[in-house]
Amino acid sequence: MTMARVSLRARVTFRDPAVEVEVPIGITLLEAAMSTGAVTAGTCGGICACGGCHVRVEEGAQYLSTATEREEDQLDRVFDVRQSSRLACQARIIAGGDIIVRKGDIG
Ligand code: FES
Numbered sequence: 001m002t003m004a005r006v007s008l009r010a011r012v013t014f015r016d017p018a019v020e021v022e023v024p025i026g027i028t029l030l031e032a033a034m035s036t037g038a039v040t041a042g043t044c045g046g047i048c049a050c051g052g053c054h055v056r057v058e059e060g061a062q063y064l065s066t067a068t069e070r071e072e073d074q075l076d077r078v079f080d081v082r083q084s085s086r087l088a089c090q091a092r093i094i095a096g097g098d099i100i101v102r103k104g105d106i107g
Contacts, residue, residue: 007096010063015102025096029055029064030088033101046089051078053088060099065092078104 012032013020023032030046030053042052051074057064064086067075071090075081085104093099 010060010093010096010099012060012093012099012101015058015100023093025093027093028089029053029057029086029091029093029099029101032093033088041089044089048074048087048090051075051087054078054081054104055086055088055091056082056084056102056104057086057091058084058100058102060097061086063093063095063097063099065090065094067091080104 008025009022010025011020011022012029014033014036019036021032021036023035030041034041042050044050048070061084067086068090071087074087075085078085
């Protein structure tokens with residue numbers, strides 16, 4: 001019998017500046033980003049209260065937790081929100097795969 005191979009890590013590529021990191025499943029995009037210095041936490045420190053960690057997920061959104069109502073409410077206060085917008089402190093990596101993220105505007 002052949003067992004399906006499940007990856008317990010995800011590869012996250014941040015653009016501007018371009019940096020790639022392999023991270024364990026279960027951490028947030030903000031935690032992944034902070035490990036590289038690509039994105040810093042907003043003024044709230046990662047509690048979904050400032051919008052400063054706005055990112056756009058260009059690929060791999062299916063490997064992330066879905067946005068909660070609280071996150072969507074906070075995104076409503078962020079400049080130039082798009083369909084791909086997420087708050088990095090709230091988007092948790094839930095499956096292995098390739099994720100590409102660009103820093104969003106915070107206005
Ligand atoms: S760090 Fe403040 S909302 Fe994410």
